[in-house]
Amino acid sequence: MGDAARALGERWLLVRRAERIDIECVVRGYLSGSAWAEYRGAGTVAGEPLPPGLAESTRFDRPLFTPAIKAESGHDENISRASLASIVGSERAQRLEALSLELYAAGASHAASRGLILADTKFEFGEVDGGLILIDELLTPDSSRYWPADRYQPGGPQPSFDKQFLRDFLESSGWNKEPPPPALPEAVIDGTAARYQEALRRLTS
Numbered sequence: 281m282g283d284a285a286r287a288l289g290e291r292w293l294l295v296r297r298a299e300r301i302d303i304e305c306v307v308r309g310y311l312s313g314s315a316w317a318e319y320r321g322a323g324t325v326a327g328e329p330l331p332p333g334l335a336e337s338t339r340f341d342r343p344l345f346t347p348a349i350k351a352e353s354g355h356d357e358n359i360s361r362a363s364l365a366s367i368v369g370s371e372r373a374q375r376l377e378a379l380s381l382e383l384y385a386a387g388a389s390h391a392a393s394r395g396l397i398l399a400d401t402k403f404e405f406g407e408v409d410g411g412l413i414l415i416d417e418l419l420t421p422d423s424s425r426y427w428p429a430d431r432y433q434p435g436g437p438q439p440s441f442d443k444q445f446l447r448d449f450l451e452s453s454g455w456n457k458e459p460p461p462p463a464l465p466e467a468v469i470d471g472t473a474a475r476y477q478e479a480l481r482r483l484t485s
Contacts, residue, residue: 298406298415303364304348304356305376307384308400311338312425312438314358315346315400327360335435337399343384345377348402375412376405387419394482396441397432399425421479441479446472 308315308325315325316336323329326346347364348356365373380403391398401424404416417423421442431439449468455461 296408296413298408298413300404300406300415301368301372301376301412302350303368303376303405304350305380305403305405306346306348306358306400307343307380307403308346309340309343309384309388310397310399310425310427311336311340312399313444315344318358326358327363337432337434337436337438339434343381343388345380347376372412379403379405379412379414383414383418387424391426391483392429394485395429396479396482397427397429397438399427399438399440401425419483421476426479426483441475441482443472443475445475 306326311319311325311330311334319325319330319334323332325344326348328344345361346358347361348358349367350356359367361373361377364376367373368376383403384398384401387401388398398419401419403414403418405412406415407413424442425444426441427438428441437444446464446468449464450457450461453462
């Protein structure tokens, strides 16, 4: 046994090779990000209509499952639940939706107990021996939006502990979203890291 294993107290991590399902299983509790952009333009989120007159960062009556197609290049594309069913089959689509909503509910409940709002997050699944398993990162600030609950105010963007700070810089830089990306100023790097660290501190304290 190596020194690294002994340093971990002889704890082991089981790794299994999964057949990845090329779908981003996104759950949104609030109208923000790309969902807000789509709603402003078409009155829909992931191709499905929402009531008119909603404000940015509005809390949904119930979380929405809004899948997206994983892209090898460029940005993932939101798709409807009907499109998801046509890609992976109705039974698997229903299972992915149910699991995603269940995981989101657990994550949102934990975040709330730490004074945070889990505005949205994404999950990825794979298949092993005919069954679905969760793969990739889970409820991190890199795959989720976390807002401080005591500062929540619908009607505009929210302060956050995630990569929105980095996104805002890239949007304001004039980058055309094709490689190479612009160099990041030290303040953007430090500001993003500080937000991730604060999310970690709050979620694990």
